Amino acid sequence: FIHSLVDLDKIKPLKVVMDAGNGMAGLVAPQMFAGTPIEVIPMFFEPDGAFPNHEANPLLEENRLDLIAKVRETGADFGVGFDGDSDRAFFVDDQGQFVDGDFITGRLGKHLLQRHPGATIFYDVRGSRYVREVIEGAGGKAFMWKVGHAFMKSKMKQTPGAIMGGEVSGHFYFKFNEEFYADNSSLPVFLVAEMVSEANQRLSEVMAERKNYYISGEINSEVQDADAVIAAIRERYGKQGDIVEIDGFSVIGDSWWLNLRKSNTEPLLRLNCEADSQQTMEKLRDDLLQMIRG
Numbered sequence: 137f138i139h140s141l142v143d144l145d146k147i148k149p150l151k152v153v154m155d156a157g158n159g160m161a162g163l164v165a166p167q168m169f170a171g172t173p174i175e176v177i178p179m180f181f182e183p184d185g186a187f188p189n190h191e192a193n194p195l196l197e198e199n200r201l202d203l204i205a206k207v208r209e210t211g212a213d214f215g216v217g218f219d220g221d222s223d224r225a226f227f228v229d230d231q232g233q234f235v236d237g238d239f240i241t242g243r244l245g246k247h248l249l250q251r252h253p254g255a256t257i258f259y260d261v262r263g264s265r266y267v268r269e270v271i272e273g274a275g276g277k278a279f280m281w282k283v284g285h286a287f288m289k290s291k292m293k294q295t296p297g298a299i300m301g302g303e304v305s306g307h308f309y310f311k312f313n314e315e316f317y318a319d320n321s322s323l324p325v326f327l328v329a330e331m332v333s334e335a336n337q338r339l340s341e342v343m344a345e346r347k348n349y350y351i352s353g354e355i356n357s358e359v360q361d362a363d364a365v366i367a368a369i370r371e372r373y374g375k376q377g378d379i380v381e382i383d384g385f386s387v388i389g390d391s392w393w394l395n396l397r398k399s400n401t402e403p404l405l406r407l408n409c410e411a412d413s414q415q416t417m418e419k420l421r422d423d424l425l426q427m428i429r430g
Contacts, residue, residue: 138168141310142326147173148333152325153215153228155203157192158184161218161321168322174329177210179203192220195306197234204232213332214339216325223285224306225321227328229339236353238263239346241302242270244324247331248300249274258292258301258309261383261395262408266349282383283397285309289317304354350417351410357428359405362398365428366405369396372427392420 152174156162162181169176179202180189190199194217207215207228215228227235238259245257249271256277259267268278279298281291288309292298298317301309308324311317332339359365366385377389384397384406392411399406407424411417 138320138323138326139172141312141323142330144172144326146333147326147329149173149175150213150329150333151175151177151210152329153177153179153203153206153210153212154181154325155179155194155206155215155217156181156222157194157199157218157220158182158187158189159192159218159220159222161222164222164322165218169325172326174325177206177212179206187220192218194219194224194226200226200228200234204228204234208232214328218321219306222321223319225308225324226306227324227339229343231340233340235339235343235346236264236351237302237304237306237308238267239343239349240324240328241300241308242267243343244302244308244327244331245271245276245278245300246274247327247334249276252299254297255300256295256298258288258295258298260288260303260305261380261386261397262304262354263302264346264349264351264410265393266346270345280380280382285319287383289319293317349410350412350414352408352417352421355407355421355425356399356404357407357425358403359428360403362403362405366396366398369394369424369427392416394420394424 154165154176158180162183194200203215203217217226227240241259256279257271258279258281260283271278285307288301292301299311307319309319335342373387377387380386386395394409397406409420411420
């Protein structure tokens, strides 16, 4: 079924390192990619709930180090790390550089818009402005929504024209038919392979424009009164941009944005921000952290 959603004939022979992290992808990948132009270079495909090599969570940098080293060692076209239950995928380019999920979402959205003109691509409130800019530049509609697969899939189903969504967390969502919207970690691998093949470029070249975006990544801070902190930040920054409260508190300025979200289970406040230069982003980040942490 997944094979029917891509044009395997357009995919060039590619070497792809896949790190299953001793999770379920070790059972799925050998069957999913057998007989396709993708040559799998396997890592930690043996299921083991003790996760002896590293935690099966490539969102954390330390869990990507083996994958990065293997991509560089083998000269692979790109690498993919899967989480334990294999519902998330994390990409490393041919140079061993991690490509965040929001940037993959934007670029894959642009790729899919070639066959679905004017479609809607979902992304979460933590995503870089790259997503909106590249989707709208390709004639599509970018739809920002709440973090979390349950929120994403249900809202996509309610939104005419929605065909794909993605999160910083490595979840990718697809419209499979009118009633079935689901996350899948194998289809993004095929789509990235199709994308680089059609572009006749390496993944690092396809994603080169992301270097013009400066984003903090998610920063967690323990706070005693998150509402008071958010109120103070609202007072200082709220008039400098558009306030958005889809998920937490966001202010979107002309060339910057910030988002604050409270943890549902811990006394934590999560900060994400972005600006049009590294220096500006770092100042915005540091000023916000000063207000958050005191």
